[in-house]
């Protein structure tokens with residue numbers, strides 16, 4: 001059914017009254033707003049980035065990173081496998097697929113124009129995924145403490161998206177210091193490519209020179225798990241500095257959270273009211289603190305990061321953007337302008353249904369409910385098994401993206417039943433990924449041997465899942 005709708009959409013491309021393509025807006029994953037005179041950038045790293053259907057691959061990069069050293073490269077999903085006992089991938093002919101335009105980006109532009117996507121979002125600076133530079137490169141001019149923290153985390157070189165973001169953010173922060181133009185950045189890069197540090201390190205470097213503690217940076221994430229993960233990244237990279245990082249995600253009671261975030265002894269004063277410089281939060285808790293926590297001020301907020309921005313946009317979260325917008329003071333015009341821009345993205349994406357399926361492990365590897373699988377960074381996962389076929393390429397990417405992270409190798413296996421084979425192939429073909437799959441066949445007699453063990457695993461998993469859901 002989904003595929004039929006998709007075909008209809010494609011064939012009606014030329015009509016001028018077509019509705020916006022929601023999937024295209026899913027590119028805009030990490031969004032950084034900066035409060036000053038407003039300008040914007042969109043970085044896009046497109047090496048095998050299945051999310052990215054707007055832009056063709058190029059090797060252009062932003063600003064001046066072309067002369068940075070090329071030391072390390074990002075590898076992608078090194079091996080994706082399709083396990084299919086009934087079909088051969090080569091069985092399908094070209095006629096079985098929707099025609100795929102030679103240059104998708106050209107066809108998307110009218111859609112984007114129609115819904116009013118600004119020029120800077122439509123024309124990203126494409127970053128070569130081989131771009132890399134040493135942490136001690138003098139052009140980055142990182143503080144001694146950040147260098148030390150990188151070394152403690154075994155980071156010796158920065159990945160492409162990091163080099164690109166550092167260079168842009170640095171110039172933005174310097175401009176801001178001299179009250180010149182600041183900009184907004186929208187980053188789209190493959191899973192596991194290091195987007196968190198791409199914004200965390202510049203924010204820390206920027207705030208190191210602050211004198212008084214005030215809430216200056218907020219990072220919003222769609223789930224509690226992601227917020228904890230990002231908080232721990234900030235904690236590691238704030239080690240040895242005077243910066244304090246807070247978490248507001250519902251992990252502890254609201255009252256406890258309030259105690260960690262604000263000084264209740266200071267009465268209605270912005271001065272010394274905040275106990276943190278940086279706040280990592282979910283939209284729900286952010287709203288709660290804005291509306292219910294005395295001394296929780298946003299007046300000094302300079303930096304706003306929306307991590308997994310498409311999810312934050314597609315799910316309403318009690319109108320959090322609107323509440324945040326209203327909480328900003330009149331002087332924070334740029335942030336307000338950024339947020340109004342986001343309202344339109346929210347409108348355009350709010351009809352995407354949240355994925356709810358359960359992906360079950362085959363034998364021992366990894367299982368996750370899709371809604372939390374996305375963005376979660378689990379160390380050293382070398383294999384992902386799709387026990388069921390993901391409903392969309394987006395879901396497929398976020399599942400298999402739990403492996404082959406940070407330049408490491410990894411494999412993804414998909415178990416495809418005969419009734420799912422057509423949908424799966426079409427999905428892979430449309431994303432131009434079909435050629436990269438290997439078709440593995442297995443002998444049913446060999447599989448039979450494992451049936452009992454498999455059933456036991458499934459039962460255990462079921463028990464575990466039920467007991468976890470009760471907690």
Ligand SMILES: Nc1ncnc2c1ncn2[C@@H]1O[C@H](COP(=O)(O)OP(=O)(O)OP(=O)(O)O)[C@@H](O)[C@H]1O
Nearest residue numbers: 155157158159191192193194195196197375377406
């Ligand atoms: N420069 C680097 N060198 C080595 N490892 C790195 C570097 N940058 C990030 N990493 C590691 O790469 C992993 C993936 O990073 P991160 O979670 O930021 O990816 P991401 O792009 O946000 O992925 P997703 O889109 O799935 O959220 C993490 O374990 C992180 O510690």
